[in-house]
Amino acid sequence: MLPIKEDNVSIRQIAGPIRKSPPGSISLSVLLCFIFLLSCQDRQKSEELKPADEKISVITTIAPLYSFTKSVAGDYAEVENLLPSGAEPHEYSLSPEDAIRISKARVVVTNGVGLETWLDKMLMEDKESDSPEKQIVVDSSSGVDIISNDPHIWLSPKNAVIQVKNIRDALIRADPANAERYAETAGDYVKRLELLDREIREVTGPLKRKEFVSLHSAFLYFAKDYGLKEAAVIQETPESEPTPRHMAEIMDVIKTRKIRVIFSEPGVPHKIVETLAKDLNLQVYSLDTLETGDVSAGWYEAKMRANLEVLKEAMNR
Ligand SMILES: [Zn+2]
CATH class of the missing domain: 1.10.287 (Helix Hairpins)
Known part of the structure; x- marks a missing residue:
């Protein structure tokens, strides 16, 4: 100047x-x-x-959002996931390094439905700042039919489609030069999610059993979409241990509804699950809530299909 x-x-x-x-x-x-x-x-x-020289930087909070965003962005944007593999999103706390990574991103993709309470304070502070180039924060749950207190919307491919469309719109806003590409890749990915939905429908439709017990309440959207029922949940709130009264209720549900299967989660050796299974002669299977993992564009679909294989075996017993 x-x-x-x-x-x-x-x-x-x-x-x-x-x-x-x-x-x-x-x-x-x-x-x-x-x-x-x-x-x-x-x-x-x-x-x-x-704009053509510099790729926009996008940060996603959890693993499924990385898959969705990377599948839409391809190589046209730099996409990274905030939570490291193995980190639990319900109880996460932001490190100073995390805060820097978030502040540097042009687009922040969140799940919403109260999952990222650890992010709210930081994003509120950012909203108040008068930075010339405003950061775009995506609430990917916008437009999803929310079941109260269950943030695990991504476990329904139908919701995933809504999330992908919200992410696509944000990428187009942040990087209009690549709008056509984002629209095209999002369209292709949505078709793949619709195929996944059909596959799940074909497997879940004829399942012998429809009710199950899970470790923490994560499968309400999935169950609703495919005619299944989460009959009881061991952890009333994530990471909490059940009270004796709650345990008595679970055992009652298992006996009266003749439930044969408990779904635990990968990497979680759970003493209560093991005890319950032994006492009531239940089979323990592992269903992934897709909250954390080594992320990639194809991760979401692969994990959902792996879950489907488990369901097929567990619920046909
Ligand atoms: Zn969860």
């Missing part, structure tokens, strides 16, 4: 006496004008090139 201003000043100073001046000073003013115009052109050029 500074040299341009100086040129401006110089041109204005010279402009007055031009008519009386010898030819030499005219060529000086012409030269200065020329330099000024060149510098303007240069500036314009660099502004035009910026």
Whole structure:
């Protein structure tokens, strides 16, 4: 900016006496004008090139959101996931490094439905700031039919489609130069999710058993979509241990509804699940809630299909 201003000043100073001046000073003013115009052109050029040169940076909070976003963004945006593999999203707390990563992202993709309470304070503070280029924060649950107190919307591929469309719209807003690409890749991914939905429907429709007990309430959306029922839940709130009274209720439900299967979660050796299974002669299977993992674009579909295999075996016993 500074040299341009100086040129401006110089041109204005010279402009007055031009008519009386010898030819030499005219060529000086012409030269200065020329330099000024060149510098303007240069500036314009660099502004035009910026969006194509630099990929937008996108951060997602949890693993399924990474799969959704990466599947839409492909190589047109830099996508990273905030929570490391193995981190539990219900009880997560932000590190100072996390806060820096989030603040640097152009787009932040959240699940919503109260899952990321650990992010709310930071995003509120950010909303109040007057930064010239506002960060785009996506609530991917927007438009999803919410079941109260269950944030696990992604376990229903139908909800996943809604989440993907919200993510697509945010990417287009942040990076309009690649709008057509995002629209096309999102369209392809939605078709894959619809195929997944059909596969699940074909397997769950004829299942012998429809009711199950799970470790923490995560499968309400899935169960609702495919005619299954989460008859009881061991942990009333995530990571909590059941009270003796709640245990008595669970055992009552299992006996009266003749439930044969308990769904635990991968990597969670759970003493209460084991005891319950032994006492009531239940089979323990592991269903993934898809809250954490080594993320990739195809991760979501692979994990959902792995869950489907478990369901097929467990619920046909
Ligand atoms: Zn959960």
